[in-house]
Amino acid sequence: MRIDDFRMLARERIPPHIFDYIDCGACDEITSRANRRDLDEIRLLPLCLRNVADLDLRTSLLEHSFSFPIGFSPTAFHRLVHESGEVSTAKAAKTLNIPMIVSSMSSIALEDVVRGSANENLWFQTYIFKDRALTKDLIQRAESSGYQAIVLTVGCPVAGRRYKNVRNRFALPDHVVAANFKQRKVVVHNNPVHSVDGAELDPALTWNDVEWLRGRTSLPVMLKGIMNPLDVQPALDLQVSALILSNHGGRQLDTTESTIRMLPEVAAAVSKRTTLLIDSGFRRGTDVLKAIALGADGVLLGRPVMWALAAGGEKGVIDAVGLLLEELRIAMRIAGCQSIDEIRKNSSAIIRG
Numbered sequence: 001m002r003i004d005d006f007r008m009l010a011r012e013r014i015p016p017h018i019f020d021y022i023d024c025g026a027c028d029e030i031t032s033r034a035n036r037r038d039l040d041e042i043r044l045l046p047l048c049l050r051n052v053a054d055l056d057l058r059t060s061l062l063e064h065s066f067s068f069p070i071g072f073s074p075t076a077f078h079r080l081v082h083e084s085g086e087v088s089t090a091k092a093a094k095t096l097n098i099p100m101i102v103s104s105m106s107s108i109a110l111e112d113v114v115r116g117s118a119n120e121n122l123w124f125q126t127y128i129f130k131d132r133a134l135t136k137d138l139i140q141r142a143e144s145s146g147y148q149a150i151v152l153t154v155g156c157p158v159a160g161r162r163y164k165n166v167r168n169r170f171a172l173p174d175h176v177v178a179a180n181f182k183q184r185k186v187v188v189h190n191n192p193v194h195s196v197d198g199a200e201l202d203p204a205l206t207w208n209d210v211e212w213l214r215g216r217t218s219l220p221v222m223l224k225g226i227m228n229p230l231d232v233q234p235a236l237d238l239q240v241s242a243l244i245l246s247n248h249g250g251r252q253l254d255t256t257e258s259t260i261r262m263l264p265e266v267a268a269a270v271s272k273r274t275t276l277l278i279d280s281g282f283r284r285g286t287d288v289l290k291a292i293a294l295g296a297d298g299v300l301l302g303r304p305v306m307w308a309l310a311a312g313g314e315k316g317v318i319d320a321v322g323l324l325l326e327e328l329r330i331a332m333r334i335a336g337c338q339s340i341d342e343i344r345k346n347s348s349a350i351i352r353g
């Protein structure tokens with residue numbers, strides 16, 4: 001099995017318009033494909049005879065020790081693919097001891113995800129909505145229900161165009177709602193994430209608004225959606241706890257550069273001054289190895305989590321991540337790296353263009 005097999009299983013189990021909603025990228029899906037193609041094009045040069053009998057994959061993020069450097073990006077509406085939705089995903093993340101970012105567009109209320117999963121290590125993703133009172137309220141709810149970080153998605157001043165959704169006249173089924181909002185029912189064909197009444201995106205956002213958000217919470221704040229190295233310094237000036245290099249899986253602005261291509265430049269700009277995570281296109285253990293070697297502290301998964309949840313619920317998610325972990329362990333051994341630190345130290349030796 002490989003991660004893509006979970007995609008095929010999901011395709012068999014969920015209606016085509018829901019499969020398309022998860023699978024699609026913006027416009028011509030050029031960035032979605034580039035994310036994969038550019039990862040594939042990086043070649044490895046293994047080092048031999050390095051005693052890789054015992055591997056150490058432990059990864060510390062926000063002062064918590066996770067089992068390995070893989071986690072879950074925020075994805076909306078998990079009940080689209082499985083009735084127990086985000087609770088199952090959060091249980092899987094707890095069993096695996098890896099980070100999960102719960103979307104503000106979850107189909108189970110953020111408090112119930114914590115209660116139902118007993119996962120005390122969740123991070124909460126939000127946007128700064130036009131309605132600042134609503135944004136503040138969400139952050140306070142996340143803080144008081146035990147979330148460990150606020151992940152602010154940036155780079156989404158407006159919703160990207162998703163033609164497959166428009167063509168399919170995509171709408172959420174009746175049993176799936178934006179559970180964190182009063183106006184829970186969403187009817188929109190392009191992108192339901194940005195269509196909750198009263199939760200409109202704000203194209204007028206600036207760095208001052210990030211500062212505003214930082215002042216509203218004592219939790220660590222991360223920014224998801226940084227692509228340009230020029231955006232690193234303003235983020236560091238605001239002392240954010242982590243940056244997530246992300247083009248949102250190619251779902252926002254088509255023809256945006258792939259994240260793996262931007263990683264060396266962004267990592268150089270960060271220069272170890274904050275944690276750097278990456279997502280968009282990661283499907284193989286070798287992909288994770290490449291990202292660590294090129295300067296990421298961890299890799300996050302979007303679509304694979306939804307596919308695995310559709311394929312087998314909580315167990316499906318655990319199995320899919322287990323598969324990726326096994327691939328990573330094989331890749332580390334054959335590349336001659338015993339630990340995450342060794343991947344970093346050997347970076348220039350094991351990575352070819």
Ligand SMILES: Cc1cc2nc3c(=O)[nH]c(=O)nc-3n(C[C@H](O)[C@H](O)[C@H](O)COP(=O)(O)O)c2cc1C
Pocket residue numbers: 021022023035073074075076103104105125153193224246247248249250251279280281282300301302303304306
């Ligand atoms: C179905 C779906 C829903 C998503 N919902 C959100 C969301 O609510 N907030 C957000 O910041 N990103 C969202 N994303 C983007 C993911 O967080 C992530 O950046 C992207 O999926 C990573 O790429 P990958 O799917 O190739 O792994 C969503 C992605 C998918 C596929």
